[in-house]
Amino acid sequence: MIFSGLSEKLQETFDKLKKKGKLTEKDVNAALREVRMALLEADVNYKVVKNLTSSLTERAVGAEVLKSLTPGQQVIKIVHEELVKLMGESQSKLAQPENPPQAVMLVGLQGSGKTTTAAKLALHLKKKAHRPLLVAADIYRPAAVDQLHVLGKDTEVPVFSKGKEAPRTIVAEAFQQARSGGHDYLVIDTAGRLHINEELMRELEELKQDFRPLEILLVVDAMTGQDAVNVAKSFHEQLGLTGVILTKLDGDTRGGAALSVRAVSDCPIKFAGTGEKLDAFEPFYPDRMASRILGMGDMLTLIEKAQGVMDEEKSRELEKKMRSQSLTFEDFLDQLQQVKQMGPLENLVEMIPGLNKASKGLGSLSLDEKQLARVEAIIKSMTREERQRPEVLNSSRRQRIARGSGTSVQDVNRIIKQFEQMKKLMKQVGSLEKGKGKKKKGLFPF
Amino acid sequence: MLEQFKKGLHKTREAFKGRLDHLFKKTEITPDFFDELEEVLISADVGVTTSLKLIEELRQRIQEKKIKEGAAAREELKGLLVELLQEGGSSELHFPETPPCVYLILGVNGVGKTTTIAKMAHHYTQKNKKVLLAAGDTFRAAAIDQLSQWSLATGVDLIKHHPGGDPSAVIYDAVNAAVARKSDLLLCDTAGRLHTKSNLLDEIKKMNRTIGKVLPGAPHETLLVLDATTGHNGIAQARIFHEAVPLTGIVLTKLDGTARGGIVIAVKDMTGIPVKLVGTGERKEDLHPFNPLAFADALLT
Numbered sequence: 001m002i003f004s005g006l007s008e009k010l011q012e013t014f015d016k017l018k019k020k021g022k023l024t025e026k027d028v029n030a031a032l033r034e035v036r037m038a039l040l041e042a043d044v045n046y047k048v049v050k051n052l053t054s055s056l057t058e059r060a061v062g063a064e065v066l067k068s069l070t071p072g073q074q075v076i077k078i079v080h081e082e083l084v085k086l087m088g089e090s091q092s093k094l095a096q097p098e099n100p101p102q103a104v105m106l107v108g109l110q111g112s113g114k115t116t117t118a119a120k121l122a123l124h125l126k127k128k129a130h131r132p133l134l135v136a137a138d139i140y141r142p143a144a145v146d147q148l149h150v151l152g153k154d155t156e157v158p159v160f161s162k163g164k165e166a167p168r169t170i171v172a173e174a175f176q177q178a179r180s181g182g183h184d185y186l187v188i189d190t191a192g193r194l195h196i197n198e199e200l201m202r203e204l205e206e207l208k209q210d211f212r213p214l215e216i217l218l219v220v221d222a223m224t225g226q227d228a229v230n231v232a233k234s235f236h237e238q239l240g241l242t243g244v245i246l247t248k249l250d251g252d253t254r255g256g257a258a259l260s261v262r263a264v265s266d267c268p269i270k271f272a273g274t275g276e277k278l279d280a281f282e283p284f285y286p287d288r289m290a291s292r293i294l295g296m297g298d299m300l301t302l303i304e305k306a307q308g309v310m311d312e313e314k315s316r317e318l319e320k321k322m323r324s325q326s327l328t329f330e331d332f333l334d335q336l337q338q339v340k341q342m343g344p345l346e347n348l349v350e351m352i353p354g355l356n357k358a359s360k361g362l363g364s365l366s367l368d369e370k371q372l373a374r375v376e377a378i379i380k381s382m383t384r385e386e387r388q389r390p391e392v393l394n395s396s397r398r399q400r401i402a403r404g405s406g407t408s409v410q411d412v413n414r415i416i417k418q419f420e421q422m423k424k425l426m427k428q429v430g431s432l433e434k435g436k437g438k439k440k441k442g443l444f445p446f
Numbered sequence: 447m448l449e450q451f452k453k454g455l456h457k458t459r460e461a462f463k464g465r466l467d468h469l470f471k472k473t474e475i476t477p478d479f480f481d482e483l484e485e486v487l488i489s490a491d492v493g494v495t496t497s498l499k500l501i502e503e504l505r506q507r508i509q510e511k512k513i514k515e516g517a518a519a520r521e522e523l524k525g526l527l528v529e530l531l532q533e534g535g536s537s538e539l540h541f542p543e544t545p546p547c548v549y550l551i552l553g554v555n556g557v558g559k560t561t562t563i564a565k566m567a568h569h570y571t572q573k574n575k576k577v578l579l580a581a582g583d584t585f586r587a588a589a590i591d592q593l594s595q596w597s598l599a600t601g602v603d604l605i606k607h608h609p610g611g612d613p614s615a616v617i618y619d620a621v622n623a624a625v626a627r628k629s630d631l632l633l634c635d636t637a638g639r640l641h642t643k644s645n646l647l648d649e650i651k652k653m654n655r656t657i658g659k660v661l662p663g664a665p666h667e668t669l670l671v672l673d674a675t676t677g678h679n680g681i682a683q684a685r686i687f688h689e690a691v692p693l694t695g696i697v698l699t700k701l702d703g704t705a706r707g708g709i710v711i712a713v714k715d716m717t718g719i720p721v722k723l724v725g726t727g728e729r730k731e732d733l734h735p736f737n738p739l740a741f742a743d744a745l746l747t
Contacts, residue, residue, distance in 0.1 A: 037494055043677030046489045110700065111556025111673060140728075143592035150587035194703045221556065225491035225677025227705035248555060251640040253679040276555075370645075
């Protein structure tokens with residue numbers, strides 16, 4: 001059941017077939033059956049898969065696969081391309097208000113993550129120098145309004161609420177406040193509802209008629225199964241969606257719902273929620289999602305994250321230091337903080353193809369955030385001199401550091417030892433790679 | 447009970463009425479029949495592996511019993527589903543002989559844990575049981591408020607700490623309070639957590655240990671709440687939570703939509719964890735004991 005990389009599976013299939021000589025159309029079809037199963041296991045809707053496989057067959061049976069030395073890779077490439085095509089080739093952005101203030105209305109089923117998403121979107125807008133106003137229009141779920149207020153406080157975005165008044169009244173007054181307060185976006189959090197609940201769907205239609213939102217975004221849980229098509233279709237038919245936000249992508253779901261939703265509503269997916277923290281919110285990239293659905297990991301996001309936090313100049317400086325063995329604990333701390341900026345370690349590991357499943361077997365080995373925090377505490381308990389010249393660390397200093405960081409002398413010793421080992425290792429690597437001009441981004445040996 | 451359960455599924459049935467008529471009215475069983483059946487099962491989120499397995503078994507039985515018609519094949523499949531869902535024990539909730547009884551409720555974010563707890567509290571209060579709630583979700587903004595409002599509405603006592611506190615400490619106090627106040631049932635809410643976050647799984651293990659320390663033998667049920675709209679990820683959820691703390695049952699929520707919740711069949715198939723309760727709406731009465739027969743019937747309608 002656990003799906004270990006479609007590409008390996010396909011290559012295996014083809015390798016077996018190759019032994020008997022020439023590949024035939026039938027062999028390609030066998031491979032496409034694997035693709036079909038993979039898509040279904042990723043929760044892409046059955047009908048969507050059906051349509052997709054027929055267009056895939058056309059392409060795959062063509063000469064490019066049959067002649068290829070790596071037919072497995074070739075099939076993957078074609079499937080990947082088709083998935084990207086289906087999800088919209090490029091990244092789709094949020095519309096700009098031409099006549100501010102204008103509303104962005106979030107709608108969806110219960111528990112899809114609308115309230116959290118509203119706060120995340122508002123924070124995202126704020127970071128882009130907009131002036132959002134959060135509007136609490138979920139008058140049904142107990143404490144939903146309180147929740148938005150707490151999130152508004154965390155993000156420092158103002159929240160408009162008016163108890164359990166009718167949503168129309170709330171939004172109308174929110175518009176007044178947005179005008180007088182100079183806001184450009186209203187981010188409206190609506191109550192979760194079933195797409196077949198006529199009464200509640202009418203409530204949204206009325207909001208749409210009265211306030212003509214700039215965007216109506218459907219919030220969809222990435223773990224949704226086959227029903228995603230019914231939900232998206234219904235919401236789209238009744239409200240005319242302008243886009244989709246996919247939530248809870250930080251789990252291990254492959255997220256085939258993304259494909260289903262896009263296929264039935266033809267609405268672009270604009271953002272993805274990737275964690276519980278309020279800044280865990282990213283633009284949606286169809287090509288990365290395609291890799292994920294195919295179980296190929298998400299290297300691109302990882303690389304981009306690394307590039308985003310690793311300071312080019314600092315890396316170069318570090319590289320030089322490593323080679324000359326003048327690495328200090330301050331550099332160590334610097335690197336540690338850069339790694340931490342990339343987000344929770346486990347998220348990073350999940351993005352690496354193959355490592356995802358493997359790391360689960362390894363248990364908590366080397367992924368313990370607490371251990372990182374401990375290392376940080378130890379280094380921070382050192383004096384400047386100690387950090388720069390680790391050789392001065394005698395036993396009384398080590399004892400002091402252990403007390404200061406709330407760890408034991410053994411912990412301190414271990415870190416110092418690891419540090420020394422790393423220095424040695426780096427020297428070796430450095431001398432090996434010298435002349436290649438290749439940049440080395442030293443990650444830690446734990 | 448069956449009636450109530452069926453009522454909850456009413457909307458779903460309406461939306462799909464006659465959806466499968468053409469399939470089961472067939473007077474001949476062709477290879478196409480099995481293809482269509484595969485679509486039916488997979489579209490209901492029964493999961494690829496389990497669906498294929500079920501179809502294979504059905505194929506054999508049809509051959510053995512020389513079944514010729516769609517309607518009879520449907521009955522046979524329904525039987526297979528019920529067998530699978532009932533295998534290995536009852537779906538009744540476990541009550542110890544001496545109270546208090548402690549239930550721990552888990553699940554990923556947004557599946558309806560707090561609502562389920564409110565419904566359970568209502569159900570057992572109606573039965574004259576003395577119920578106590580523990581606000582173990584100290585993480586999500588306003589989760590404690592949400593449970594407070596429910597506790598007011600249902601008139602049930604609530605043990606809570608401040609937001610951001612240690613959930614195990616809340617649970618510790620709550621179990622002690624349940625013993626001291628001679629409560630019949632303690633329902634422990636927990637924060638929604640993805641099964642992929644190892645630190646949050648550790649937190650659950652700690653809560654589980656805490657309960658057992660204060661009251662040996664407890665928790666008497668550890669229930670995983672699963673949203674009926676969930677796809678294959680439901681299997682991973684059940685598996686990984688089950689590894690962290692032994693689960694005794696599933697609560698399947700949101701069955702009032704168009705989702706069929708077939709993933710519980712895959713979960714049962716792969717982990718053996720039975721479904722015990724189903725949620726069919728937003729009212730506090732909308733929680734029912736799981737009925738395998740009605741569920742299988744609805745799935746094939």
